[in-house]
Amino acid sequence: MELDWIRYLAKILPNHPRLAVGIGDDAAVLEWGSGNACLVAVDIVSDGADFHLGEIDPALAGRKALAVNLSDLAAMAAQPVAAVVALGLPRRNARNLAERVYEGLLTLAAEYEVAIAGGDTHVWDGPLFLAVTVLGLPGPGGIWKRDGAKPNDVIVVTGSLGGSILGKHLHFRPRVREALYLAQNYEVHAAIDISDGLLLDLARVAEASGLAAEISLQAIPVDPAAERLSLENGTNRSPLEHALSDGEDYELILAVPPEEAERMLKDPAVGVSLTAIGRFVEGEGLWHVEGNFRARLEPAGYVHGNSHQPFGK
């Protein structure tokens, strides 16, 4: 349903004079008067798809609900300002659960200076869900979109990838500050956050920009968690496979002009490791390129959760 559904929505959702960027990017951009913009994103997380309440501190559910949205704003180089929280609670122990969820959410909100502006709390017969909507302002370096990559742009990723399910998906730090810093100091043509896997999210940037992406599999920054997952959990997948398609890394993929990439990769002030893994070229699709070898890659990203598919992606 997912891709089809997004295409369907893109077709039926009408334009609007204030909607500068609508469906199909990490956040929407609304003209808010006086040259100002308002960026907005929403993501649902739920028990069963994004965590198992029986196995985690519910504070981590609250944290994650906000964090995935902050990551969407980071992918646009936006400054988070506020969030509103829709919380659905199972009847059993609802009040205690709500307090724990808010504790995790508020701790992260304080770290990122995000106002919790309001919300709706709904006790019901269904499982726990959280739908956080975040609002942000364009950062001083302007916003990034996913459709701006140019031929020869270097593909840069932050951090390391794979094995997020072992813990990072609950504890990751949205790359908000890093994105604001990079946008202010470097030319970046396009960006996305890795929610559904490096290959799948990279394919989205390539497709939106009308280009092909060539990557070196040897260059992929594989997280130690991907190795643990491969070794200890008997997934029958190599650490590299995990890094390519696990999803929920919440790192950034950037399209950076070559000379900018060179400077950026040497900059110790970014606050996170950066790795060049390939480049965008004319054409379409994803390609594995090492020297003269070139083979097509399938963007078989892990769509995390059960058919959980943000339609803005």
Place this chain on the structure above:
Amino acid sequence: MELDWIRYLAKILPNHPRLAVGIGDDAAVLEWGSGNACLVAVDIVSDGADFHLGEIDPALAGRKALAVNLSDLAAMAAQPVAAVVALGLPRRNARNLAERVYEGLLTLAAEYEVAIAGGDTHVWDGPLFLAVTVLGLPGPGGIWKRDGAKPNDVIVVTGSLGGSILGKHLHFRPRVREALYLAQNYEVHAAIDISDGLLLDLARVAEASGLAAEISLQAIPVDPAAERLSLENGTNRSPLEHALSDGEDYELILAVPPEEAERMLKDPAVGVSLTAIGRFVEGEGLWHVEGNFRARLEPAGYVHGNSHQPFGK
């Protein structure tokens, strides 16, 4: 849990330099730079609490999810601009259901010129829910809050009340245009929309403003649906009781200075009937006053749905 939970949140949610109005009104108000503000509200509606999917066209679920939020903006005299949609779908027939829900939502969005800026669609093992977040701009007449009522302000309500469950709760027209018109042409000290029943929502304005509210029960505009509900459905409650506490009327309660109220009540251009039902006075609580008779009223509003309690209320 509800009132307690709201008080708890009001206590634990920190201030924020951009948060001009936070928890405790129909919408939050954020300073958005250059003298601009951004109003934001969120409400959850779900199968079982707010409608029964087996009994209605799912388009009405989508319509209601947006309409209740537009009503929150109307209560602040704000101009709706955009909405984002978090949609949780049961697995069975998910795609068809999603299309119908969006059809109802988009029809109402078009009528109110609201951009659907994005969303997240989540197929899962729970019931259908919708958490719509709306964004609005202050109307040209400025915004209304619920804490600004003054002694001697006339209590004015729009439309007629009670029996919404017979159909209005799915078909009501949020009083957006009416509110914008009134805010631009009249001094209004406070406002709220009636989501949980006249008495309960009136009590909220009175409490927020530090006043008592005196009403004439004879003056309450009872909707014909309240009479039908009382007669045909054997609820053992009078039409007036329904009008006082049914909830989901989505009409407005306004606190209006006497001389303004006099003009307003004669204005044929408002677009909805207006009724003066009492006044705010020094003191606290709700009072039934007819001539020399004065008796305390309990704000036993119907909290619609199963413990469905918007925490901003």
